[in-house]
Amino acid sequence: MYSALSKLAEAIANALAIAGGLVLLAIVVLTCVSIAGRALVPFDIGVGPIRGIYDMTEIGMAAAIFAFLPWAQLKDSHARVDLFQPVMPASLNRVLDLLFNMAMFVVASVGTYRLYLGMRDKLSFGETxxxxxxxxxxxxxxxxxxxxGFVLIAAFCILRSMRRIAGLPT
Structure with missing residues (x-):
């Protein structure tokens, strides 16, 4: 059962990270086309600057950042201070890892819930x-x-941390 969950978590995090990377590539292409179009306006060549490129970049960057969070969580890549980790016993490090993952689950859950509420608010007012x-x-x-995806992966990371504390394979 754990093996299947691990593969599913890896697939979700991987798919979201790839999607985030594709969004970033699209932003880069759109920005280059817009800059080239703006530079060629005096010569009457090209499409000109892309209208709303700043809006598209802002939305795309936010989506890409959120898409990368599950991968960072799964790979234990979030920033942390490991000043005392080398001198602490491994069992204490595993407990601290569990606490960190539980805290990240709370942060992911609250952040995602607030993002959902914000989306509902923007939808109801029709803001553009x-x-x-x-x-x-x-x-x-x-x-x-x-x-x-971040919430799901954070929940999986709690399970993975508990298995490490129990001495089970992860």
């Missing part, structure tokens, strides 16, 4: 971005996908 007139709730929804 200033230039491109993109509905703001769509950016929240894109981030919410990564947020839900």
């Amino acid at each position: 971005t200033l230039i491109a007139q993109i509905p703001v709730w769509q950016g929240y929804a894109a981030g919410l996908v990564g947020g839900v």
